[in-house]
Amino acid sequence: MPFARHKGTALITGASLGIGAVYAKRLARAGYDLILVARQADRLRTFATLLTNESGRSVEMIAADLSNPADLVTVVNTLAMDASVTFLVNNAGIGSFAPGTRLLDAHEAEQSIALSVIATIRLAYAVAPGFAARGRGTIVNISSMAAIAPEYVGGVHGANGAFVLALTRSLHHQFSRDGVRVQVVLPPVPTARLQGPLGKSNGQGQRNIDIEYLVDAALSSLDQGELVTMPYLPDTTLWTSYEHARDAIATRLSCVTPARRRRPR
């Protein structure tokens, strides 16, 4: 038996494991039918069967590599044509870190950007106009705390996260007045991935994060209308100060008076 009133369909990328799988369980319980996306069909099928049995919801799957343009188009078309979709979770991503002065392999960097940047924007753009036209819909984008300080992880993980954070702000600005809820979630970076002194000073050992807590906290913050959610940031006044500074700079985005800090020679 379904647990809750039917709320439409949620499409979740990277849904067979980790954070995406927890979103799938929670959204099924909250009353959504599901479309699960990941590459490995067998694992996806096993999980889809489990979820159907547990929740009583309709659970479909699309085996697709979202870094592959042809596969991405399949998912984009599904989203664009299926008006029952009311919730999108852009979660699939790979941790593309590079320690020290090493550069990430260029192909690996491109794959990671294709997944976290290109797929995220294509899927969000596939649903946003329909959500706005129908006056309801939710887009949750999974980023990373590295979005705030990409230099401490190397590679493109932080840069991808920063893109997702910036994109989410733009989507919110463009579509929130039409009834579209948008949220970006920033999970913490695994301590082992942090470089330099931060690797030692941030530490709570090598523990993995509690992804059940992460998703439950993020969904609760979504219900409260929070745009940027960092479920593991202990002191939220730090974020408030950051946002105030950002707002102050934003009022000067098109300031054309030279700052005159450096005098021409």
Ligand SMILES: NC(=O)c1ccc[n+]([C@@H]2O[C@H](COP(=O)([O-])OP(=O)(O)OC[C@H]3O[C@@H](n4cnc5c(N)ncnc54)[C@H](OP(=O)(O)O)[C@@H]3O)[C@@H](O)[C@H]2O)c1
């Ligand atoms: N867990 C953390 O500590 C942490 C921290 C910071 C940020 N994040 C971010 O949170 C998101 C989820 O992380 P996670 O740790 O939960 O990941 P995970 O456990 O490694 O699971 C990744 C999921 O994405 C799918 N996937 C991977 N590449 C894909 C592709 N090219 N196309 C389609 N699906 C793909 C995987 O299934 P297949 O292999 O079958 O495709 C799997 O379902 C990522 O964006 C990650 O960057 C996580």
